[in-house]
Amino acid sequence: MLYDIVDWLNGLLWGNILIPLLILSGIWFTFRLAGIQFRHFTHMFSVMKHSRSTDGHGISSFQALCTTLAARVGTGNLMGVAVAISLGGPGAIFWMWVIALVGMATAFAESALAQLYKQENADGEYRGGPAFYMLKGLKSPVLAVIFSVCLFIGYGIIFSAPQANSIAEAFSYSFDLDPMYTGVFLTIFTGVIILGGLKQIARFAEITVPFMGLAYFLVALWVIITNLSAIPAVFVDIVSSALGLREAGAGMVGAAIMQGIKRGLYSNEAGMGSAPNAAAAATPYPPHPASQGYVQMLGVFFDTIVLCTCTAMIILLSGVDLNQEVGIELTQQALAGEVGTWGSDFISLAIFFFGFTSMVANFAYAENSLSFIKMDNKVGRIIFVSVFLGMIFYGSIATLGQVIALADLAVALMTVVNVVAIVLLTKHLVTIAKDYNRHIDQNEIPRFIATPEQEKQMNLTPGIWSEENTKLP
Template sequence: MLTELLHLLNGLLGQLLVPLLLIAGVWFTFKLKAIQFFHFAHMFKVMKNSRVTDGHGISSFQALCTSLAARVGTGNLMGVAVAISIGGPGAIFWMWLIALLGMATAFAESTLAQLYKEQNQQGNYRGGPAYYMLKGLKSPAMALVFSICLFIGYGIVFSTPQAYTIAEAFNYSYGIEPIITGVVLTTLAGIIVMGGMKKIASFSEMVVPFMGVAYFLVALWVILTNLEQIPGVLKDIVFSALGLQEAGAGMLGMAMMQGIRRGLYSNEAGLGSVPHAAAAASPNPPHPVSQGYVQMSGVFFDTIVLCTCTAMIILLSGIELGQTFGIQLTQQALENQVGFWGSDFIALAIFFFGFTSIVANYAYAENALPFLKMNNKWGRIAFLLIFLSMIFYGSIATLGEVLGLADLAVALMTIINVSAIVLMTKTLVTLAKDYNEHIDRGEIPHFVASPEQEQQMNLTPGIWQRDNPLHNTQASTDRN
């Protein structure tokens, strides 16, 4: 009954979610003058000095790695496999489309999160959608509802598919019982997350680049050894997506739905999760928009690069689709390409991808605690126990339950968050214009809010007034 209810709710929300995401992506692409295309090179230029911080927040690079830790998870390996199994090769086309449009949406939500951030009792930055809903829209109700969804999604649900996939991969490769994997995952996660945001960011900064590059190189080897098949695979992706193949019309809707859902679940653009990492950063250059550029690149790396790697491994393997599902499809596909070690490599990759997602989920969900009146000793203990118990549950759950709950949480959070950032388009466009005017004048972009602006925009007092040491650091670095 639970599975049937989840299917019903996901079906209803899915009918709203798909057009909402597409419209939002087109809207921000238009209002920001196709920023993800015309400023594509600048997006990487901002990364040059992204490891510098003012001491109050994590660096922009750490914020990117933390967001990638959450993004680059089991969705890149299991989610892509599920999408292709159900929706066919055409699902990949719709993943690409939602990522390209989603880059503008990711820019919007991360920029706003930076603008409306505040400092906690330890002097560290924090923020996210609930903060720009409360401050920018002056809507405590919207902030509370989003925080409830955030707590349910990232504090309870989203770690379960990661744990499930890790357990399944290790069971397939090594015969390890899921309950054993669950105990190990829960213990390791507890050790990391109790160190707080800075420890999570440091862990992500160390692991994410390594695992991403390793997976990319293996996929690149598969592609290079099958170059003659690439034109045919690309043709299948496009023709299947547009319903131009035999029996393609009936698969068109399924390919679109699966591609968009898995693309969203993977890159999280518009979901409202990544802004929590973005708000915790000290942006360099010291302007809210610079963090928007950094997080926009995360969507590109996650979906256009890594999800495509998984798609190519599967579609070049020769495995008949529909016979194997989930992470086992990715494991068998790589085995067909590189031999016996392919399954072991995927098992290790899914461990690192999934585990970093789990610890990043905790960092995101923490931001809901102040709005739920749980930002105290006992509230945090209760949250930690709930979070860790759901990791263990995910290791022994069924795929249908796990994905159904995850999809429902994604839909609810996305609808609330996208509505909020669309309502704040005017503020966003003003910030982007201010940043680009600095660039056009050959200046280092910086944002300093006057007392009048603080009051008018309802910003946290002092956050954008103090002299920022990043001004001098950036200028010195550029001269050198």
């Protein structure tokens, strides 16, 4: 009965509400921010020049990017893309691109607002995120609690189980390793990393994410180069399937749109409200809340436009039967067919790094919700860590069909609440975006110093954007 209700709610949210909401919100922010993801495309990269600088209050912008990429670049980039292509055809990739491009503006909005409404915790470290801008910006503790509950259920309980399941499945496929052993290792290794707190998680992500991303990109690039003559036909296939231009694919358009947008959201997380939890913890450079918006736009670009496309190219160029396998085995077979048997083992290692870093970042996100659900105490944290690690082990050995349905529901509810909040805060978002652009137009390093009137009008934490806290190095 419970799962019938969950399935009904998922059908309602994903089929009728979430997809139009995401597209419309992406278009809304693209319009209100004057096409910022296209107009300032190169500026996204220039912001990263000094991104490793920080102070004792926060992690660096680069660490924030790597932490959010650790969550974004997970099994969805390998398994999720394969599932999208299997169920929605090649056209699903086109809709992944669409949701990523419009979603970049949404990612800017939520991360810039998270920076704007951040505050210091008892240890003098920055914390923030959607629950904070709902509580302070919208003055709505109800929305803050609803979001935090969904964040805790999704990232603290459910989301790491499918990641662990994909790793165990890949290792079983390639190395014939018992999933129970994989589960024990993942649980212990994750525990070692997460108990060091956000800064240790950020340092781990800073080392691991660039390495794994570059390695996967280079392997995919080799596959593309060795099949260069087939690239135009693959792109024609993607576009024609997406738009129903082929007779055989006309009936697949709905499936392509659904799978592309659903898996695109899962992968790049734009609008979901997850990445802002890490973005708010950064000491940005330039010292302006909008700078984290640019950093997180870049995260969406890397995740979906670059890495998801890499997986799509590996699968579509290989000629593997798309109906033969669903999930990670499809990606493994495709790469093995292109580079030899080591390709399957490489995907297993990639899925380990991608999935493991996602699990670690999931913990950091969920931890941010504890104060809103009255679990930010010793007992609450012990329960949280125990449940989180227990679900990793469970995910390694269990069938997750029903659990994934709950994850879909948590994602949908989180996203709806978050998108509504950032749309309602558009006025403040436009204010800081215009302030940033004014500095750029005057060839100045952007620096946001909130006046007492702005602090009162926006309900900002007093002094968080003071002249003292935004000094240039």
